[in-house]
Amino acid sequence: xxxxxxxxxxxxxxxxxxxxxxxxxxxxxxxxxxxxxxxxxxxxxxxxxxxxxxxxxxxxxxxxxxxxxxxxxxxxxxxxxxxxxxxxxxxxxxxxxxxxxxxxxxxxxxxxxxxxxxxxxxxxxxxxxxxxxxxxxxxxxxxxxxxxxxxxxxxxxxxxxxxxxxxxxxxxxxxxxxxxxxxxxxxxxxxxxxxxxxxxxxxxxxxxxxxxxxxxxxxxxxxxxxxxxxxxxxxxxxxxxxxxxxxxxxxxxxxxxxxxxxxxxxxxxxxxxxxxxxxxxxxxxxxxxxxxxxxxxxxxxxxxxxxxxxxxxxxxxxxxxxxxxxxxxxxxxxxxxxxxxxxxxxxxxxxxxxxxxxxxxxxxxxxxxxxxxxxxxxxxxxxxxxxxxxxxxxxxxxxxxxxxxxxxxxxxxxxxxxxxxxxxxxxxxxxxxxxxxxxxxxxxxxxxxxxxxxxxxxxxxxxxxxxxxxxxxxxxxxxxxxxxxxxxxxxxxxxxxxxxxxxxxxxxxxxxxxxxxxxxxxxxxxxxxxxxxxxxxxxxxxxxxxxxxxxxxxxxxxxxxxxxxxxxxxxxxxxxxxxxxxxxxxxxxxxxxx
DNA sequence: AATTATGACGCT
DNA sequence: TAGCGTCATA
Numbered sequence: 136x137x138x139x140x141x142x143x144x145x146x147x148x149x150x151x152x153x154x155x156x157x158x159x160x161x162x163x164x165x166x167x168x169x170x171x172x173x174x175x176x177x178x179x180x181x182x183x184x185x186x187x188x189x190x191x192x193x194x195x196x197x198x199x200x201x202x203x204x205x206x207x208x209x210x211x212x213x214x215x216x217x218x219x220x221x222x223x224x225x226x227x228x229x230x231x232x233x234x235x236x237x238x239x240x241x242x243x244x245x246x247x248x249x250x251x252x253x254x255x256x257x258x259x260x261x262x263x264x265x266x267x268x269x270x271x272x273x274x275x276x277x278x279x280x281x282x283x284x285x286x287x288x289x290x291x292x293x294x295x296x297x298x299x300x301x302x303x304x305x306x307x308x309x310x311x312x313x314x315x316x317x318x319x320x321x322x323x324x325x326x327x328x329x330x331x332x333x334x335x336x337x338x339x340x341x342x343x344x345x346x347x348x349x350x351x352x353x354x355x356x357x358x359x360x361x362x363x364x365x366x367x368x369x370x371x372x373x374x375x376x377x378x379x380x381x382x383x384x385x386x387x388x389x390x391x392x393x394x395x396x397x398x399x400x401x402x403x404x405x406x407x408x409x410x411x412x413x414x415x416x417x418x419x420x421x422x423x424x425x426x427x428x429x430x431x432x433x434x435x436x437x438x439x440x441x442x443x444x445x446x447x448x449x450x451x452x453x454x455x456x457x458x459x460x461x462x463x464x465x466x467x468x469x470x471x472x473x474x475x476x477x478x479x480x481x482x483x484x485x486x487x488x489x490x491x492x493x494x495x496x497x498x499x500x501x502x503x504x505x506x507x508x509x510x511x512x513x514x515x516x517x518x519x520x521x522x523x524x525x526x527x528x529x530x531x532x533x534x535x536x537x538x539x540x541x542x543x544x545x546x547x548x549x550x551x552x553x554x555x556x557x558x559x560x561x562x563x564x565x566x567x568x569x570x571x572x573x574x575x576x577x578x579x580x581x582x583x584x585x586x587x588x589x590x591x592x593x594x595x596x597x598x599x600x601x602x603x604x605x606x607x608x609x610x611x612x613x614x615x616x617x618x619x620x621x622x623x624x625x626x627x628x629x630x631x632x633x634x635x636x637x638x639x640x641x642x643x644x645x646x647x648x649x650x651x652x653x654x655x656x657x658x659x660x661x662x663x664x665x666x667x668x669x670x671x672x673x674x675x676x677x678x679x680x681x682x683x684x685x686x687x688x689x690x691x692x693x694x695x696x697x698x699x700x701x702x703x704x705x706x707x708x709x710x711x712x713x714x715x716x717x718x719x720x721x722x723x724x725x726x727x728x729x
Numbered sequence: 730a731a732t733t734a735t736g737a738c739g740c741t
Numbered sequence: 742t743a744g745c746g747t748c749a750t751a
Contacts, residue, residue: 152751170751172733180732182751195751196732214734214751221734226751248736248750383748443735450730490744502744544735 139430140309142256142316145346146324148233148335149355151250152183155229156212158332167191168210171199173221178203178211186355218466220446223249224474232331234437240323245433253343254323255433260315270303270318272296277324278317281349281361282369310362313339317360324358342429347379366427370399378424385417401425438482438550444470445492445544453496453539457527460536460543461520467545468515475510475547485554486547489515491522494542501526507547519545 148154152170157163167188171179178199191206202209214221230249237244243255272292280298285291302310316339324335338350340361349361361369375398376386392412395401401409402425410418423429444467454460479485490504503522508514529537 148751150751172751174731174733176731182733198731223734223751250751380748385747440737441735445734447731447733449733452730500745504743546735 139341139428140257140312141341142260142312143340143343143346143433144254144256144316144320145247145338145343145350146237146252146254146320146327146335147337147350147354148250148333150183150185151229151333152214152226153185153212154333155226157185158229160212163210163212166210167193167206167208168212169193169199169202170212170214173214173216177201179213181211182214218469220444220466220470222470226250229331229333233327233333233335236327236330237323238437240326243433243435244437245435246437253346253433254320256316256319256339257312259319260312263315263319264311268315268318270299270314272299274318275299275321277357278321279353279357279359280365281352281359282365308362308364313341313360313362317358320358341427343431343433344379344424344429345427348373348377351377363427366425367399367402370402370425371397373398385413389413389421398425438484439478440550441490441546441548442471442474442478442486443490443544443546444468444474445542445546447542449541453541454543455536455539456534457524457536458534460523460540461516463543464516464519464523464545465512467543468512468519471545471547472510472512472515479510482552483554484550484552485510486550488547488549489518490546490548491519492542492544492546493523493526493540495526495540496538500542515545515547519543 153168156170157168165187167190168185169181169188170183171181173179176198178201181193181195181197181199181202184193184195184197184202188202188206188209191202191209193202193205193209199209199211202211214223215225216222226249233250234244234246234252237252237254241254241256241259243258245253247253272295275295278295279285279291280294283294285294298310299314302308302314320337320339324337327333327335334356336350336354336356337358338346338348338352338361339358340346340349341363345361345366349359352359374396375389376382378386378398380386381389381398389401390396393401393404401421404422406418406422408418409422412418413421420429446463446467448454448463454463475486485507487507488504489507490502492500492502494500503525505518505522523536523540523543526538527536529535
């Protein structure tokens with residue numbers, strides 16, 4: 136029986152923004168503090184509160200003044216303001232500090248938010264097994280077991296010790312993996328503290344939902360293990376809304392439709408009943424989830440998919456003139472521009488789509504997009520302004536804008552990778568690296584409503600068996616999408632000049648996850664022994680650098696072509712050609728390094 | 730006038 | 742795809 140034997144951790148920084156401020160002003164360490172967002176009305180609205188202050192009943196969302204009433208010694212840090220708007224760069228930079236540590240130590244890290252990371256430890260745990268470590272309670276100084284509320288340290292040690300011995304002597308329940316995962320997380324949390332100064336908490340479990348849930352069981356500065364055998368009795372007391380994804384309307388619907396309070400109470404409902412009410416996909420997800428099965432993969436993504444700046448203009452602060460709107464378009468554009476430039480320098484990519492979001496007094500939210508051809512504050516601001524003007528019902532000659540605006544956001548997204556200059560960027564706009572889809576079979580109910588890769592349908596591993604009954608927890612087949620490159624795709628990248636191919640192959644989920652080589656191959660950045668000989672220059676090139684290397688050849692050939700027709704090109708284009716030369720120079724410099 | 734700014738992702 | 746809605750968290 137193939138079941139999910141991953142080891143997943145969720146690391147969550149404790150009251151992150153407060154810690155960031157305290158790192159800058161250590162005199163406030165140990166004191167009740169909070170961070171409030173940038174207006175000063177009633178002391179501002181708190182977006183982060185440390186644990187010392189929580190003891191006084193201070194909560195996120197409270198007014199600063201209210202916090203002061205509850206806790207006279209409460210200290211308020213204020214989010215930095217630039218151009219009259221909150222600027223969160225300080226926390227983004229601190230976040231990068233944390234992720235540098237994580238990425239240096241683990242292959243598969245997913246940035247889930249500014250202060251949260253999922254880590255797939257499956258492979259690390261397998262490697263650790265070979266070392267046959269004899270672990271003692273001292274290796275788990277901040278570890279707790281989910282389902283046990285231990286009041287004293289002695290109690291924690293007693294319970295953990297027993298469990299530790301159990302799974303080292305006899306791993307009948309397959310908990311040893313989780314133990315090793317917890318061991319690794321104890322270490323990385325120590326490393327994060329040493330290298331960034333920040334404390335964090337963590338959850339260790341078989342999937343992301345469980346890891347996320349149990350991370351909150353013991354906070355701050357602690358970690359919790361959620362074993363599969365704890366699922367039933369913990370879920371019996373877990374309010375539906377505590378499950379990630381069910382904190383909003385979907386959770387409300389579950390509570391309403393099934394008349395349940397706790398997520399475990401859903402066990403008495405058949406797959407059909409869940410699907411009838413929640414839809415095929417969500418119903419299936421729920422059915423598996425409450426049986427401890429949740430297969431969403433940890434994706435190794437470190438970079439933002441969008442970079443945005445936004446601001447609310449509530450009530451009287453609304454924007455009712457073109458002048459005000461223009462000013463804010465520029466303020467927001469500048470913020471986005473600065474962050475995009477930094478992103479371009481660090482990550483060699485460019486956003487290609489600008490999206491403007493605004494909320495009008497009519498209470499309608501409008502989203503409109505336009506292409507990004509160059510990074511420029513003026514361009515961003517004017518594009519935004521042009522879009523916003525389309526909804527002005529007033530005379531074009533008037534400065535008054537109707538209906539008034541209560542929110543503006545500018546977001547840049549649709550990034551293209553491996554792009555160094557604008558001119559080359561446009562040449563290679565076709566070159567995208569598609570995400571590969573891998574499907575597999577497994578003894579879990581199939582959550583996928585349809586097959587997407589037609590060409591794969593006739594292979595043996597992809598044959599679907601629809602569930603025949605809805606009363607067994609494990610039945611049918613299961614499709615799984617994997618956001619990973621496989622070796623085939625990379626080879627094709629090499630051999631097919633210019634045109635990047637997205638190939639899909641079907642690989643058994645189980646074999647991929649249990650084979651060491653396959654797992655290794657899934658992490659592009661951290662392997663340094665995969666060289667390929669370039670068919671054009673016969674140099675040995677790191678496989679991950681092939682797309683860029685091919686850019687060089689293509690640009691080079693392009694310039695040769697261009698030089699042939701030089702005499703025809705008008706003088707006004709000379710500048711452009713100069714740019715091209717610079718680009719080529721940069722490519723050549725890179726080449727000489729290779 | 731007041732939970733604000735910012736992300737990711739799903740649905741149609 | 743574009744545009745809108747949902748969910749989440751500092």
